[in-house]
Amino acid sequence: MDYRTVKLAQNNVEAEIIKGFLEAEGINVILKPSTQPYGGIAYFGDTGPIEVQVRENQLLQAKSIIHDMEIKPIE
Numbered sequence: 517m518d519y520r521t522v523k524l525a526q527n528n529v530e531a532e533i534i535k536g537f538l539e540a541e542g543i544n545v546i547l548k549p550s551t552q553p554y555g556g557i558a559y560f561g562d563t564g565p566i567e568v569q570v571r572e573n574q575l576l577q578a579k580s581i582i583h584d585m586e587i588k589p590i591e
Contacts, residue, residue: 519569522578527572531566537585543574 525531528547535545550565570578 518572520572520574520575521548521567522570523568524550525566525568525580527563528566531568535584536566538569538570538578538581539567541577543570543581545570546582548588 523534525534531546531547535547546569548569549560550567
């Protein structure tokens, strides 16, 4: 099954939060350093951008969850 990038997170912390939300909804997630050709995690550490990837057949559901997550105010 092919994976597609659903979100480019600013760093590993943001990526892990998104991953947690998606996995809670039953979506399989892969986190991939976006800086791989430029040194990856070894060079940038947790501060570099991270691609949040999901299976192609779960892409629309994942986008919807991320959208709701981003616009929902903290109470």
